[in-house]
Amino acid sequence: MTMGTTTTQAYGEPWYWDNRYANESGPFDWYQKYQSLAPLINLYVPRHSNQHHRILVVGCGNSAFSEGMADDGYDDVVSIDISSVVIQAMQDKYSDRPHLKYLQMDVRDMSAFQTDSFDAVVDKGTLDSLLCGSNSRQNAAEMLDEVWRVLKDKGVYILITYGAPLYRLHLLRESCSWTIKLHVIEKLACEDKSEPPIWELTNPVPLNDDGSSAEELLGNNPDVHYIYVCAKDNSLKPGLKRETSVD
Numbered sequence: 001m002t003m004g005t006t007t008t009q010a011y012g013e014p015w016y017w018d019n020r021y022a023n024e025s026g027p028f029d030w031y032q033k034y035q036s037l038a039p040l041i042n043l044y045v046p047r048h049s050n051q052h053h054r055i056l057v058v059g060c061g062n063s064a065f066s067e068g069m070a071d072d073g074y075d076d077v078v079s080i081d082i083s084s085v086v087i088q089a090m091q092d093k094y095s096d097r098p099h100l101k102y103l104q105m106d107v108r109d110m111s112a113f114q115t116d117s118f119d120a121v122v123d124k125g126t127l128d129s130l131l132c133g134s135n136s137r138q139n140a141a142e143m144l145d146e147v148w149r150v151l152k153d154k155g156v157y158i159l160i161t162y163g164a165p166l167y168r169l170h171l172l173r174e175s176c177s178w179t180i181k182l183h184v185i186e187k188l189a190c191e192d193k194s195e196p197p198i199w200e201l202t203n204p205v206p207l208n209d210d211g212s213s214a215e216e217l218l219g220n221n222p223d224v225h226y227i228y229v230c231a232k233d234n235s236l237k238p239g240l241k242r243e244t245s246v247d
């Protein structure tokens with residue numbers, strides 16, 4: 001299933017997802033499964049036995065990603081989605097796994113979470129969905145602002161998307177002063193294990209200001225998903241005052 005190639009305006013509308021999840025039990029993972037991305041997640045959110053990590057998965061849908069993280073040793077994974085239908089289904093499915101928490105919430109308003117409270121936010125296809133709907137720029141800006149707010153200083157926003165740097169870098173940069181690294185992974189459909197990957201997953205792709213360096217290295221329209229690892233650094237936003245919300 002792809003985004004960005006067909007008329008996908010409805011992906012930005014909550015009613016679309018409720019209807020869809022009412023008719024599809026899943027599990028279904030957009031773009032990539034946890035197991036393919038695990039080396040990268042482990043790199044940026046290292047699992048040390050003495051360190052507790054609080055992870056937020058935004059727009060989780062009925063994907064098995066959060067379950068994959070929990071199975072991999074992350075013991076505090078909170079997942080949210082705007083669709084009450086899918087959240088109810090996931091709460092029922094994981095009622096015997098208290099480490100996996102599912103909450104109905106709009107990523108543009110996560111005021112139920114305290115400021116600086118997560119070590120990592122994982123987004124696979126959710127910013128992409130918001131960018132499909134009406135008011136897309138406003139929605140994306142609200143979302144990114146909230147993601148920044150709930151992340152701890154030095155926490156990471158891991159954005160997995162079909163969007164090339166030309167279409168995502170400016171959005172990320174105009175929202176907050178992230179320190180951004182870019183990674184790529186072959187799309188599942190064209191994954192051929194006998195071929196070496198177009199680029200090693202855990203090796204960042206050199207990124208210049210406008211992102212054209214990625215295209216120069218990987219070619220035009222490579223069959224990859226892009227992973228932007230955006231680190232929050234409070235010192236890069238001097239003078240910014242964000243209110244602490246009520247938990």
Ligand SMILES: C[S@@+](CC[C@H](N)C(=O)[O-])C[C@H]1O[C@@H](n2cnc3c(N)ncnc32)[C@H](O)[C@@H]1O
Nearest residue numbers: 017029030059060061063081082106107124125
């Ligand atoms: C393309 S799907 C990705 C689902 C899942 N992350 C995956 O990788 O399979 C986008 C998800 O974002 C959710 N979503 C859309 N708008 C949202 C919003 N404003 N707040 C929270 N979730 C939202 C949808 O309900 C849907 O589950």
